[in-house]
Amino acid sequence: MVRKSEIPKHIIKTALELAAERGWADVSLREIADSAKLSMATLHAHYPSKGAIVEAYARQITETVLADEEAFDPADSARDRLFDVLMRRFDALNENRDAVIAIVRDTPRDPVAGLAMLPVMRESMRWMLEAAGIETEGLQGQARVAGLIAIWLATLRVWMQDETADMAKTMSALDRNLRRAENLARRSSRRRPRTDE
Secondary structure, three states: OOOHHHHHHHHHHHHHHHHHHHOOOOOOHHHHHHHHOOOHHHHHHHOOOHHHHHHHHHHHHHHHHHHOOOOOOOOOOHHHHHHHHHHHHHHHHHOOHHHHHHHHHHHHHOHHHHHHOHHHHHHHHHHHHHHOOOOOOHHHHHHHHHHHHHHHHHHHHHHHHOOOOOOHHHHHHHHHHHHHHHHHHHHHHHHOOOOOO
16 A cells, blocks of 8 residues: 555656556556556546656656755856756656656657646756756746757757766767857857947
8 A cells, every 4th residue: 555645656656667668658547547556536636647747757856856966166167067967867867767768759749748848847947057056037047948948858869869878978968068058158148239328
């Protein structure tokens, strides 16, 4: 018998196991409930859709990254800090690698679910920026969040193909993507017209 307080995590764990075994698109809510040995009513009370389970897992990953926070070296640049934070996120994803890959690959088959994931994606990346000590408020902050989403998704595709034990390909891709974004931001800043005070 699963403790009541542990039911949400138990559901997520069960859903990820099924996704790793069979692919996410073919897993039904009934199968998740049955495998978790829970009633459909209990499943619905916690997660009314498969998308809600994925959203909860994404927040779980964010909490894991934030809980693993370490003090940064004062000499670290913003890019260095962000690199560290995002690699911690990939480390956390590695625990359920096959399931995550299955979910990412199957999401395009359900555009509605994909759109529903955008808010939690923005939330996750905002927290990653904040964890790295980078402001996310205002228009500039929103632009940073949008830029980091693009960086994350581009690097995620590399991670999905990365079979190296130390995630060397992922680290290389993330560093390259962050540097490109940094250079783009610098060029954009230089081109921005100055306003008279």
